[in-house]
Amino acid sequence: MKILVPVTEVTTVEDEFEIEGTAIADRYLGADLNEWDEYAIEEAVQLQEAGLADEIVTVTIGPDDCEQTIRQALAKGPDRAIRVWDDALADADLLDVGLKSQILAAVVDAEEPDLVLSGVQSGDDSFGATGVTLADAVGYEWAAVVNHLAHDFDDDTASVRRELEGGVEELTDVELPAVLTIQTGINEPRYASLRGIRQAQRKPLEVQDLADLGIDADGLESALTLEEMAEPESETDVTVWEGDADETAAELADLLREKGVAQ
Amino acid sequence: MSAVLAVADHRRGELRDVSYELLTAGRALADDVGADLHVAVISGTVDDFAPKLDRDGVDTVHTVDYGEEFDHGVYTQTTVQLATELEAQYVLTPNSVNGLDYAPAVASRLDVPIVTDTVALESDGDELRATREMYGGKVETTVSLSGPAVVTIRGAEWPAAEGTGDATIEAFDPDIDEDALGATVTGFEEVAGGDVDISDADVLVSVGRGIDEEENLELIHDLADALDATVSSSRPIVDSGWLPKNRQVGQSGKVVTPDVYIAIGISGAVQHVAGMKGSETIVAINTDPNAPIMDIADYAIQDDLFDVVPALTEQFQ
Known part of the structure; x- marks a missing residue:
């Protein structure tokens, strides 16, 4: 069985930041x-270790x-990128899920994996829709928000659990x-070993452009445009206690006693 | 007359709350573009669900009597057929785990864009402007698109539709390609049971990612003991296996409404907030002044939990 894992480098933001136009200023951004x-990577690696x-x-x-993020992923076990x-x-x-899926679909068509394991969402824009869109684009079955995968694939079926709201799991055969x-x-998820990190540097990392994937760059346009970005308004008037830890803890203790806690 | 099509969510015989909120969002969008609001309810006891969905502002409820529980293939095929027949400009679904299991496929088959997890929507008839968060709630963005689209809405952002409408209730008979149904639900399991029910607690000491290491949980247990409170947590603590699933507050865990909720080292991701924002008094202890938890807290200490928590415990010993 061959597994394809779409890996995203997400943009991270420092605690304190400033917005310039429709983006957070570069100096507050990082990548991970x-x-x-x-x-998703760990699940794939465990399936490989199980001989599946x-x-x-x-x-x-x-x-x-x-590429550094890709090497970081490879260090955990995948064979190539x-x-x-x-x-x-x-x-x-x-931001356009359709656009991303179109590119990933071309890769799926070329690689013909049996299983694609993607993350539920990316931590930065949190659309949570690429995996299912990709599945439909390539004619694969799918399951969203999987929190258990049985490590056998009898009858070419994956038995999964989907994590629904409110502590309920759905058991589904896909x-x-x-x-x-x-x-x-x-x-x-494992930490990469030193050996893994060394090996990752030598693993194949192939770069492809749109022409390599048979995608016409002229027809490629994002359907979504980012128009505005702002810090959300606070919903409550929060009382922030100032001072050192002993002082703020004393303020909180007074509040808790007033509320009848530990009385 | 163009159409807005809203697809209700239900599970195990119950319509979910977000389905009524979806009607409010759908009505407002239908007003924006001068359209009728159509609601679809697919699978299960649809004849029982339909009158419940007939609330103020709903023009037509389409009942689809096919199967019992959610099947993403049935939902996808039915929604695509109904949206095509109605020439729906917008298809709305909840941004639920099931919504995310079929709405993207609907968008893909209709060849229209999808925008998920929206918290506000407006349309001028062609251009849709959708408000949604990025970077774990640190910023709010507005994205625009033109023409038809599939949109998922976040729960508890719109009020539930009320009243009784005078909608036409009619059966819709989809043409389901059964060979294309490749995912089969075989059962359900409650996973958050056990000895402790955090939704019963009056005072919750709740711990998040900021605690860093499993050993540090002792600080939290000590505080909970001193306050005669119950320990709960955000998702990462349960994901790491440091506390059992029945301690998890949030969308996939428990919804809690204690008198006092003390959030320690919890940033306040939307999925967590969904489970605790009904608490009477919310106290946040966090080093990050921009953490979303600060937006819903009543009281906050912007400091290191490793200094504040032991100091607080000492106050009660």
Whole structure:
């Protein structure tokens, strides 16, 4: 079985930041491997260790800069990586799920994985829709928000649990090939070993542009435009206690006694 | 007359609250574009659901009597067929776990864009402007798109529709390709049971990612003991296996409404806030002044929990 894991480099934001126009100023931004993708990678690696997967390939849409994040993913076990980038994408707004899925679909068509394990969402824009859109685009089955995957695929079926709201899980059998969007907590993602980090530097990382994938750059346009960005308004008038820890703890203790706590 | 199509959410015989909120969002959008509001309710006891969905502002309720529980293939095929027949400009679904399991496929098949987890919507007839958060709630953004779209709405952002409407209730008979149904629900399981019910507690000492290490949880247990309170947590603590699932507050865990909720090292992601914003008094202890928890807290200490928590425990010993 071959597994494809879409890996996203997410933008992280410092606690204190400023907005300039429709973006947070660069100096407050960082980059990291998407948290949900860590769980998707771990699940794939565990399937490989169990002898159920032969090859794990990651795919990332992003410029040169994200190669460090891709190596970080490879250090955890995947065999090789594909990075898709094109000058035509530099100006496109990647908020458009349809656009991202179109690119990933071309990679799925080329790689023909049996299983695609993506994160439920990316931690920055949190659309949570790419996995299912991709599945529909390539004609795969799917399941969204998976927090357990049985490690056997009898009858070419994946038995999963989907995490519904309110502490309820849905048990579902999904025919392969399929896209599963992986929820945090499904496993315990490993830290990369020093050996893994060294090996990751030598693993194949293939760069493809849109022409390589047979996608016409002219027809590629984001349907969504980011118009405004603002800090949300506070819903309550919060009372912030000032002072050192002993002083603020005393203020809170007074409040709690007033509320009848521990009386 | 163009149309806005809202697809209700239900589970195990009950319409979910967000379905009524969806009617409010759908009516407002229908007014924006001069459209009728159509509501679809798919699978299960649809004849029982339909009159409940007939609230003020609903023009037509389409009942789809096909299967019992949610099947994303049935939902996708039905919604696509109904949206096509109605020439719906907007298809609205809840941004629920099930909504996210079929709405993207509907958008893909209708070849229209999708915008998810919206908290405000307006349309001038062609351009839709949707408000949604980014970076874990640190900023609010407005995105625009033109033409038809699929939109998912966040729960508890719109008020529930009320009253009794005079909607036409009619059955819709979809043409389901059963060979294309490749995911089968085989059962459900409650996973948050156990000895402690945090939704019963008067005082919750709730811990999040800021605690850093499992060993540090001792500080939280000590405080809870001193206050005669119950320990709960946000998702990452349960994901890490440091506390059992029945301690998790939030969308996928429990909804709690204690007298006092002390959020310690919890940033306040929307999924967490959904589970605790009904608390009477909310206290946040967090180093980040921009953490979303600060927006809903009544009282806050902007300081290191490792200094404040032991000091607070000492106050009660």
